[in-house]
Amino acid sequence: MDSKKPFGQDTSRAPVSQRTSRAVEQDDKVLGNLVKVVIDDMEIKVPLGTTLLEAARKLNIKIPTLCQHDDLCLAGVCRVCVVEVEGQRTLQASCSYPVFNPMKVWTYSPKVRRARRNIIQLLLRNHYGECYSCARNNNCELQSLAKEYGVTTYKFGHIDKSRYDKDQSSYSVERDMNKCVLCRRCVRTCIDLQEVGVLEAAHRGSSTKIETYQDRPLNEVVCINCGQCINRCPTGALKAKDPAQDVWDAIDDPTKHVIIQTAPSPRAAIGEAFGLPAGTSVTKKLNTALKRMGFDKVFDTNFTADLTIVEEGTELLLRLKKALVEKDKSVALPQFTSCSPGWVKFIEHFYPEKLNHVSSAKSPQQMFGAIVKTWYAKKHKIDAKNIVSVSLMPCSAKKFECERPEMNDSGFKDVDYALTTRELAGMIKECGIDLPKLPESDFDDPLGIGTGAALIFGATGGVMEAAIRTAYELVTGQEVPFDKLRIIPVRGMEGIRKAELPIKKAKDEWKFLEGATLKVMVGHGTANAKKIMDLLCEGKLSDYHFVEIMACPGGCLGGGGQPIPTSPEIREARAKAIYAEEESLSIRKSHENPIVKTIYKEFLTEGPCGHLSHKLLHTSYTPRGKWIGKLKKK
């Protein structure tokens, strides 16, 4: 069950035919043997089964690719990466050709160059749409290929009419198949990486098209809105639904009080859109930019992340109390986190009978929305109907989340618009603001204080770490027994991680937990969520107490709204930035957040999981199942 490898290398989920390591899997004896390859007259020794592309990269030889992606199993379908192998009649796709004996390879021989140019011409032939009206203008792999490989005219023609209608039915993901070049990255993302399986190639030959089940609109299939396909699409065929214009309209309307909350992951990634290296956190510069853009208040989602920990942690302790003290057999344990809207929709579709395991606490974004339009509005004497609540999220599923009908407990739509990192970067650029060069500034009061524990929500394992810091201290009255509060076992990029924490001494209130061992599990990417859920269904998680699941690989920092491209290295860098920033903060435990304390004193006076908390900060779920709507007649 344990998935130790990072996503790119773990192809166990892929169909047999697409596993990169398939050549060596057959014969373990020879695994690890080094083979000599000569590429463009340069020599290198690589382990048997290495692909020619990997070998070339080690020599710093750039071979163009399109369908290949470091996170995905191999495909070998676009044929852009063909190379000439000595003794082979045909050219070979370097992304999928394993080195199995010494060989000589040329990556830019006349044959290869001719083939590459022709293939790129063929890809452009049916790629409809002008670059300057495309969301991916200047960040498009097809555009770069055309530029780098000699496209000056459309040698084999170019389509000038749209063939397919855009699918704009989803709140989160838009599909424009006119721009699709059939690299199938989205298919492999959806099937192999996320194991959701919404997208698949349909029809044959030149009629091939990536379709959903029965070619239905995205809002009528089991899409979880994670947006991982967007992050891996080489062109603009997939994009998130962009509310930027609505946000501008709100900012421009003097009667509106526009607030924005920013989540930690975009702050660690938005710099990439301005040319900064991955892993550069720009939190305070971003505050300046947002104020200059005209947002009335700039708040920190971390505040409600702390609130989430207190609510969700209390809920867990209450569940444990019910189960252990009151011997209530109906209590569902382990409790699952509910912060990731992609994960929530995943379980609603695929394991609806297990929804009672999911914490009823809203995600930080939605808690924030509810608090802003109630407590904040009252405190600052602003009519809640004039508040426009915007969020900056790393996530495309957040767009769907804020449109959920149950998310209006403040009496209004709790969050009006969820912007992705990419969309906000575009808005900042539109103002001519050079983000990296801005001075720093702080968040606004009163919702601008978050702790380190909240900050690490952005990385997989972060929610768990924050929850343990608080729950352990609540129960034992002592700090978690980890150096510098670093709970290493739940950190990292392994697909599924487990940790145990014995509770030796408990406070009187929680005496029933004394001597118990807290068992937790962390998973990221819904392929891993599926593995965990299958264990739950088999009854193998009965001794676990708390499970964190994030829909996206790497957690929120790898979310479907983050800057493109993404790769294991980029996600590691973002995670590093987040953990580094958290250690620089003075308060690193959610329950010590002063605003959290204030809000329970002034507003949510019944305490965590009290009546008002339940009304504003908790929610319910919809068992959706895999069937939506009626069968379409063909």
Added chain:
Amino acid sequence: MPKTKSAKNNDKLIIFSDIEPFSGIKKAIQSGRRDVLETVRDSNLKGRGGAGFPTGVKWNLAAAATSEKKYVVCNADEGEPGTFKDRILITEHAKLFLEGMIIAGFAIGSDQGFIYLRGEYRSFLPILEKEISLLRKNNLLGKNILGKKGFNFDIELRLGVGAYVCGEETALIESLEGNRGEPRNRPPFPVNTGFNGNPTVINNVETFANIPHVITKGAEWFKSFGTDKSAGTKLLSISGDCKKPGVYEVPFGISVKEVLKLCAGQDAKAVQIGGASGVCVVKKDFNRKIAFEDLSTGGSVIIFGKRRKMLEVAGNFLEFFKEESCGQCTPCREGIPVLTEALSLLKNGECSKEYLKDIFSLAETMELASKCGLGQSSAKAFVSIINNFKDEYNLLKSDNKRKVFNG
């Protein structure tokens, strides 16, 4: 249905020569696995589906692979336009290739065989079902075959649903596994990771039909037919403008001219050897030989008489590929429509010399860079027809009027 006809006045060569049913299996059991593998290797028998991979090498690789489960698959997805020779084997000589499959199972140590039957051959299912149940009854399939302890083998029938590309062995495996029929990346090859990731030997119906003869009559006898590099005989499915179309067994090395004489098609102006993925041979090349070293073919021979318009022929093949490309790789999926458009430009006299050069460059790309053998050969017929029948079209001198697809 065309009748079986052997070459040279009913001379029975290999496949149609007399043989006592199941003498091959009996001899195989007697002489043992190693002997069978050696005999097949020594016979120089090459795959009859068209690619011509040495059967002995394939079997030996699969036999050497260490795996609990191995499979033997008979490729009966006879889909190449103009071929119908497997159909004769299935309807009239089923015992022969079934025996070949059992011998393959014995040789490589497999206990499970599949026949992947072309969807359009659904009506032959009862024939095969009957033959297989007879074999089971006579302990030629099942457990401890013919009393040989541990020699277990059974055959399961699977139907395709009409995709040409599923004749490509890796696409066939995908289809067998229940997936969309699309060719896989190679290497690794099916002999290592075939059906469900296990070593799998896939051979054509005709290849398997040769096996009992090779085993009973020996490698030397087999090699006495054909040429040095192409041992044995080939079944040809001859159709088109000739008086005696049908299935013929001919020794390798036979010239196109001799084939035309056999089927009374001497008036031909061109012969398409190898179906849609083959080449078009013109009159001046009728001395070329049918053999792996010259004109390699899966068996399709289509004869075109004087009145045939060759551009129409090329167009027909292209339409076929446009329909049958699996749509996976760029050169094949996107290249074929470009060739189709170029062909209509040629027909209308609207294609310039320069554009034709681009088109030939594209055809080279399709041949070199497509993912599977079908994509690689999809431009072959077009190129050979355009090259060989220059008198059937006119080129524009200047590039001004060059028309290309836009929408």
